[in-house]
Amino acid sequence: VFKALEFADKNSEVEYKENTVIHNPQIIRDVVKISGCRFKIVPRPDQELETEENKDAVPAPPAPPEALKPRPPVVCVMGHVDHGKTTLLDALRDTSVVDQEFGGITQHIGAFEVQLASGDKVTFLDTPGHAAFTSMRSRGAHATDIVVLVVAADDGVMEQTVESIRMAREANVPILVAINKIDKPGVNIERTMRALSTHGIICEAVGGDVQAIPVSALKKTNLDTLVEALTLQAQLMDLKADPGGYVEGVVIEAQMDARTGKQATVLVQRGTLRRGSIIVAGNGWAKVRVLNSAEGRLVQEAPPSTPVSVLGWRELPSAGDQVLEVSSEKRANEVMRYRSSQRMRDKQVSDLSAISRAQAAHRAAYRARLARKRALGRYKLRPDGPREKMLQRDTHPTLSVLVKGDVDGSVEAILDILETYDEHERVRLDLVHFGVGAVTPNDLEIAEMFKAVIYAFNVDCPTPLLLDAKKKNIPIKTHNIIYRLVDDVKEEISARIPKRL
Ligand code: GDP
Numbered sequence: 001v002f003k004a005l006e007f008a009d010k011n012s013e014v015e016y017k018e019n020t021v022i023h024n025p026q027i028i029r030d031v032v033k034i035s036g037c038r039f040k041i042v043p044r045p046d047q048e049l050e051t052e053e054n055k056d057a058v059p060a061p062p063a064p065p066e067a068l069k070p071r072p073p074v075v076c077v078m079g080h081v082d083h084g085k086t087t088l089l090d091a092l093r094d095t096s097v098v099d100q101e102f103g104g105i106t107q108h109i110g111a112f113e114v115q116l117a118s119g120d121k122v123t124f125l126d127t128p129g130h131a132a133f134t135s136m137r138s139r140g141a142h143a144t145d146i147v148v149l150v151v152a153a154d155d156g157v158m159e160q161t162v163e164s165i166r167m168a169r170e171a172n173v174p175i176l177v178a179i180n181k182i183d184k185p186g187v188n189i190e191r192t193m194r195a196l197s198t199h200g201i202i203c204e205a206v207g208g209d210v211q212a213i214p215v216s217a218l219k220k221t222n223l224d225t226l227v228e229a230l231t232l233q234a235q236l237m238d239l240k241a242d243p244g245g246y247v248e249g250v251v252i253e254a255q256m257d258a259r260t261g262k263q264a265t266v267l268v269q270r271g272t273l274r275r276g277s278i279i280v281a282g283n284g285w286a287k288v289r290v291l292n293s294a295e296g297r298l299v300q301e302a303p304p305s306t307p308v309s310v311l312g313w314r315e316l317p318s319a320g321d322q323v324l325e326v327s328s329e330k331r332a333n334e335v336m337r338y339r340s341s342q343r344m345r346d347k348q349v350s351d352l353s354a355i356s357r358a359q360a361a362h363r364a365a366y367r368a369r370l371a372r373k374r375a376l377g378r379y380k381l382r383p384d385g386p387r388e389k390m391l392q393r394d395t396h397p398t399l400s401v402l403v404k405g406d407v408d409g410s411v412e413a414i415l416d417i418l419e420t421y422d423e424h425e426r427v428r429l430d431l432v433h434f435g436v437g438a439v440t441p442n443d444l445e446i447a448e449m450f451k452a453v454i455y456a457f458n459v460d461c462p463t464p465l466l467l468d469a470k471k472k473n474i475p476i477k478t479h480n481i482i483y484r485l486v487d488d489v490k491e492e493i494s495a496r497i498p499k500r501l
Contacts, residue, residue, distance in 0.1 A: 055338035057324040057335045058324070059324060063242035063270070067245075068240035068242055070239065073123070073145040074143055074267065075125065075146045077124065077150060077178075078147050078167070079150035079164055080160040080164075082155075083152040083155060083180055087217040087218055088148075088217035091217050091218075092112075092227070107296045107309065109252070110265040112126060112294035113306065116228065120231040125252065143252075143267055143269075146174055146233055147175050148175075148176050149161065149164055149175050149176070149201070151179055152180050153182055154184050155181075156192050157199060169200075175201060176211050176212075176213070176233055177211070177212035177213070178213055178226055179192050179214045180216065182215065183219045183221065189214050211229045211232070213225050242270055243271065243304055246325040246326075247271035247277060248268075248324055249269045249270070249322075249323035251265070251281050251321040252265040252266070252319060253265045254284070256316070263313075264286075264316060265307055266302070266310050267305070268302045268303065269304055269305070271325060273302040273308060274288065274300065275288050281321040281323040282321030282322075283317065283336070283340070284314070284317035285314055285326075285333075286311075286312040288312045289311045289312030315336070397427045398427065399428070400450040401455055402455065403454075404438070405458060405459060406458035414482060414486070415434060427496045432450040433452075437459060439476060444468060447469075453475045453477060461476055
């Protein structure tokens with residue numbers, strides 16, 4: 001099949017007989033899409049084409065409103081380097097009042113919860129900065145509800161502050177500002193707020209609707225107020241999820257642990273994860289054996305917005321993978337088989353598109369050769385025949401040139417002007433090669449063979465190439481004004497006019 005299609009031309013038709021076994025119709029469809037050939041898929045009468053939908057695990061439809069219960073916000077800390085993101089996360093983790101008596105050792109599992117005396121909780125993603133935010137988003141997993149933008153009051157708004165604002169905006173995630181390092185002498189909170197205003201973050205204190213909490217991550221000042229502000233923001237956003245039904249979530253982290261084996265942190269987004277649940281995520285699946293909180297405490301279940309470290313993976317998933325609960329181990333295996341067949345297919349498709357890319361490059365090169373031949377004809381530059389012979393016989397003074405330009409238009413303009421000099425009675429102008437793009441080693445080779453001057457118009461000339469050209473004594477002349485280039489050519493022509501004795 002692939003051989004046939006590989007060589008099938010755009011308009012050819014590949015026939016398939018009724019008894020042809022088509023293992024994966026999707027492959028053929030993709031091949032057809034890439035190669036552009038017309039192609040009929042004829043299913044065998046006794047064989048139903050497999051539909052894809054019933055093979056993969058997919059999220060359940062949205063829950064009915066009455067099933068929705070409030071859930072804690074999931075918060076990502078962003079901001080400029082050294083403004084105190086890590087210190088803030090450490091401080092928050094320490095003040096976490098969840099089961100203080102337990103006295104467990106906090107584990108870095110990628111996220112943790114903070115609980116207020118009121119019982120309100122906030123979940124923090126533990127990796128500060130862009131990486132966590134984007135890696136979660138890159139796969140379409142919208143894990144973050146609120147961005148805490150950390151701005152050091154002594155430093156103010158900096159490059160990554162602005163970048164963080166942009167990213168949060170693009171993701172449509174509301175921002176809450178933590179103005180940090182207020183313990184430092186002489187810091188100016190108002191100035192920081194004014195600077196934020198110029199980037200569209202108008203804090204409440206200056207008449208806007210963005211909460212800004214002055215804190216000191218180092219001295220643990222005002223952290224409760226910050227968490228309260230986050231729960232308030234969450235209420236405004238009316239964050240809810242269905243704690244019943246099949247679990248959905250996202251993998252925050254996944255790794256091989258020397259002690260416990262395959263471990264992955266799951267942030268539950270819907271449903272309630274329990275021991276014994278069977279989940280699939282990316283290329284991995286698990287029958288949940290152990291659930292651990294960030295404090296290293298065994299937990300029985302994890303409702304929405306709870307991050308838990310999960311043991312029981314047969315194959316590890318990757319960070320960012322979507323987690324879906326399935327009905328049975330058999331179903332999990334089915335999904336894994338389906339996904340692995342999809343990966344094979346994707347690989348075959350990308351191999352095939354590499355082939356068609358190579359073919360396209362080949363065709364382009366051929367077209368270029370044709371164009372060159374035609375151009376040589378048009379400029380009547382040299383008689384046909386072996387080069388050596390020609391070079392020996394040719395005693396007429398000649399200026400050989402090779403022209404490279406940034407765009408078709410400029411190259412053509414230059415060639416048009418050079419054509420008028422072609423008729424110079426005593427010096428022949430010989431265009432040996434031309435093209436669009438940077439000067440390449442291939443150009444050097446051609447120039448060396450014909451002892452040509454290379455004219456580069458508005459294009460790059462890599463330094464190693466310049467050095468090579470110098471070694472081989474090939475002049476490369478770069479210009480960015482056409483008439484200067486033409487003047488240069490004229491000078492070269494004059495220099496080659498035989499002196500009268
Ligand atoms: P990150 O790069 O944003 O994660 O910043 P860090 O948390 O690593 O903090 C950078 C530096 O600022 C460290 O030396 C911290 O001790 C210091 N720092 C962080 N928060 C505060 C604060 O509230 N007050 C003061 N004085 N220093 C702080």
